[in-house]
Amino acid sequence: MYQYDKYDQTLVDQRVADFRDQVARRLAGEITEDQFKPLRLMNGLYLQLHAYMLRVAIPYGTLNSAQMHMLAHIARKYDRDYGHFTTRQNIQYNWIKLEECPDIIADLASVEMHAIQTSGNCIRNISSDQFAGAAADEVTDPRPWAELLRQWSTFHPEFSYLPRKFKIAVIASTEDRAAMRLHDIGLELVKKDGVLGARVFVGGGMGRTPMIAPEVNPFVTADDLLSYLEACLRVYNRYGRRDNIYKARIKILVHEIGVDAYRTQVEEEFAHVKTLGMDPPAAEFERIAAYFAPPAFDVGASDSVDLSDKAFAAWVKQNTFTHKQPGYAGVTISLKPIGGIPGDASSAQISVMAELAKAYSFDELRVTHAQNIVLPHVAKRDLKALYDALVAADLATANLDQITDIIACPGLDYCSLANARSIPVAQKIALRFADAERQADIGELKLKISGCINACGHHHAGHIGILGVDRKGVENYQLTLGGSGAEDASLGKIIGPGFDEDGIVDAVERAVEKYLAVREDGERFLDTYRRVGMEPFKEAVYV
Amino acid sequence: MNILTGNDLKTGDVVWWTGSTWSRLVGDSVAVDGDGADILAGESAAQRVNAAYAVEADANGLPLHIKDRVRAAGPTVRLDLSASTPLFRL
Numbered sequence: 001m002y003q004y005d006k007y008d009q010t011l012v013d014q015r016v017a018d019f020r021d022q023v024a025r026r027l028a029g030e031i032t033e034d035q036f037k038p039l040r041l042m043n044g045l046y047l048q049l050h051a052y053m054l055r056v057a058i059p060y061g062t063l064n065s066a067q068m069h070m071l072a073h074i075a076r077k078y079d080r081d082y083g084h085f086t087t088r089q090n091i092q093y094n095w096i097k098l099e100e101c102p103d104i105i106a107d108l109a110s111v112e113m114h115a116i117q118t119s120g121n122c123i124r125n126i127s128s129d130q131f132a133g134a135a136a137d138e139v140t141d142p143r144p145w146a147e148l149l150r151q152w153s154t155f156h157p158e159f160s161y162l163p164r165k166f167k168i169a170v171i172a173s174t175e176d177r178a179a180m181r182l183h184d185i186g187l188e189l190v191k192k193d194g195v196l197g198a199r200v201f202v203g204g205g206m207g208r209t210p211m212i213a214p215e216v217n218p219f220v221t222a223d224d225l226l227s228y229l230e231a232c233l234r235v236y237n238r239y240g241r242r243d244n245i246y247k248a249r250i251k252i253l254v255h256e257i258g259v260d261a262y263r264t265q266v267e268e269e270f271a272h273v274k275t276l277g278m279d280p281p282a283a284e285f286e287r288i289a290a291y292f293a294p295p296a297f298d299v300g301a302s303d304s305v306d307l308s309d310k311a312f313a314a315w316v317k318q319n320t321f322t323h324k325q326p327g328y329a330g331v332t333i334s335l336k337p338i339g340g341i342p343g344d345a346s347s348a349q350i351s352v353m354a355e356l357a358k359a360y361s362f363d364e365l366r367v368t369h370a371q372n373i374v375l376p377h378v379a380k381r382d383l384k385a386l387y388d389a390l391v392a393a394d395l396a397t398a399n400l401d402q403i404t405d406i407i408a409c410p411g412l413d414y415c416s417l418a419n420a421r422s423i424p425v426a427q428k429i430a431l432r433f434a435d436a437e438r439q440a441d442i443g444e445l446k447l448k449i450s451g452c453i454n455a456c457g458h459h460h461a462g463h464i465g466i467l468g469v470d471r472k473g474v475e476n477y478q479l480t481l482g483g484s485g486a487e488d489a490s491l492g493k494i495i496g497p498g499f500d501e502d503g504i505v506d507a508v509e510r511a512v513e514k515y516l517a518v519r520e521d522g523e524r525f526l527d528t529y530r531r532v533g534m535e536p537f538k539e540a541v542y543v
Numbered sequence: 544m545n546i547l548t549g550n551d552l553k554t555g556d557v558v559w560w561t562g563s564t565w566s567r568l569v570g571d572s573v574a575v576d577g578d579g580a581d582i583l584a585g586e587s588a589a590q591r592v593n594a595a596y597a598v599e600a601d602a603n604g605l606p607l608h609i610k611d612r613v614r615a616a617g618p619t620v621r622l623d624l625s626a627s628t629p630l631f632r633l
Binding site: 026027029032033047049050051052080095096097098099341412413414416418421423424427470473474475 | 550552553554555556557590593594607608609610613614617618619620621624
């Protein structure tokens with residue numbers, strides 16, 4: 001994985017020194033909260049419902065074991081012994097003290113990490129496919145491109161004060177595991193006549209106005225990609241609305257002027273930008289790409305796995321992923337124990353995962369947008385030992401992409417923006433569907449819960465989505481069906497009037513039972529919904 | 544009636560206005576006149592507490608709105624992490 005050069009390290013170290021001074025001035029009363037707030041947000045420090053919250057950037061979700069150990073150390077020393085992995089492939093800590101925050105980001109900098117680009121109207125942390133570099137179906141490894149975009153976007157002088165925040169995802173396979181088209185810009189790396197380039201999608205997003213990004217360009221060559229993105233951002237920066245926060249995202253601009261007009265503006269700007277020499281020389285890209293060379297796989301490794309242990313076999317079936325290298329598998333560690341808090345991990349569990357990455361996955365981990373952890377390169381001969389270690393750490397739940405693998409935002413239990421709690425609903429649903437055989441029978445079902453319209457829990461993209469709202473001071477939950485964040489992206493539709501906390505659990509169960517009753521062979525919940533439509537589910541839910 | 548709440552500047556802890564200072568225990572809070580604007584203005588200048596505001600409370604001095612009740616009780620999914628023994632459950 002990428003390692004900082006002296007420029008990266010200097011930038012991060014300088015930021016630590018700057019923030020230490022800013023915090024000292026705030027604590028001394030030399031600057032007001034109004035003056036300090038934008039400074040702390042530029043370092044990922046929010047003030048949430050109960051305390052300060054620090055959101056740490058994990059570029060394209062990739063970590064080594066030293067970095068993962070540091071995340072555990074921060075949880076232990078500065079927080080309350082746990083962290084919360086987010087739908088943006090980051091981690092956040094919920095109980096941070098302002099006076100200790102400079103020491104935390106200094107600790108992060110010591111392992112080439114920071115909390116920059118996790119807040120504010122800048123280009124946020126770049127996201128990508130959690131199986132990048134391991135997936136058998138990728139046309140190239142998207143991580144060097146994600147890293148190039150990270151370097152381009154960090155402290156970009158033109159794009160530090162955009163009309164609104166800006167999220168970019170990069171994938172390199174037709175199967176979309178990163179909700180690419182629900183980003184402000186989504187890039188799908190493709191090859192055309194042997195030439196590498198990207199399909200460019202602009203104007204997707206969730207929030208109060210969910211949109212699936214339309215394709216702005218079917219093929220931008222890799223040599224032009226950075227200039228093209230610069231043009232996309234410049235047009236947004238020029239014409240994006242700054243008068244209304246709810247209309248400020250690029251999706252609104254693209255929607256209002258139309259994708260053709262936006263494309264024309266981008267092409268005109270690109271013709272100018274391309275003359276500026278912005279795209280990196282091949283040698284620089286190759287320098288970056290070299291950090292992402294495949295690890296030293298055992299070329300003769302066996303694909304054979306002893307599956308006589310039923311629980312282990314179920315975990316292998318559900319939580320491992322086809323690797324491009326014979327004899328290896330990608331492993332997803334579920335952070336969704338039945339009845340647990342989605343995405344939370346204790347410091348001890350984080351340390352265990354760090355050690356297991358070191359022992360079994362060439363020192364690499366990934367955070368997924370579904371709030372799980374991936375060990376991308378595990379030899380199949382090591383799967384049983386890995387599984388046993390995960391069992392001991394309560395990390396071996398075999399439920400990837402099943403109904404209990406629920407995405408949930410922190411909701412009203414932690415978030416000052418939320419209108420309703422998400423986590424208790426997720427816990428109740430997981431407990432209702434805890435039976436492993438029942439989950440296996442239901443099959444792939446992506447259930448996503450947000451505690452407010454900002455949609456951090458991706459409810460718009462859930463096969464089943466749940467949105468918490470405040471109805472005259474009482475939590476109420478709307479049910480949506482038919483969303484998808486995958487390559488068949490779609491937005492869920494509201495089924496009807498909302499439910500209370502227990503009612504929404506019953507409603508989900510009735511929708512699932514209807515699916516089981518009417519599905520045809522091989523159909524997932526989403527497939528059945530798309531075939532039969534909303535009405536049968538509505539009749540079942542509102543009995 | 545109204546009570547006042549905010550977050551301690553240094554620690555971020557949820558705090559409640561006691562009439563003379565701030566406490567981490569909602570049970571220490573006292574009712575204020577009107578929306579407590581004068582107190583909020585004075586405390587804003589003192590810079591001990593961030594984002595202070597008035598919340599409606601019931602006859603027992605406990606917040607009425609669920610958001611403020613969660614602030615007072617701590618995360619309902621991690622009652623072990625509350626600032627104090629929760630005075631109530633949601």
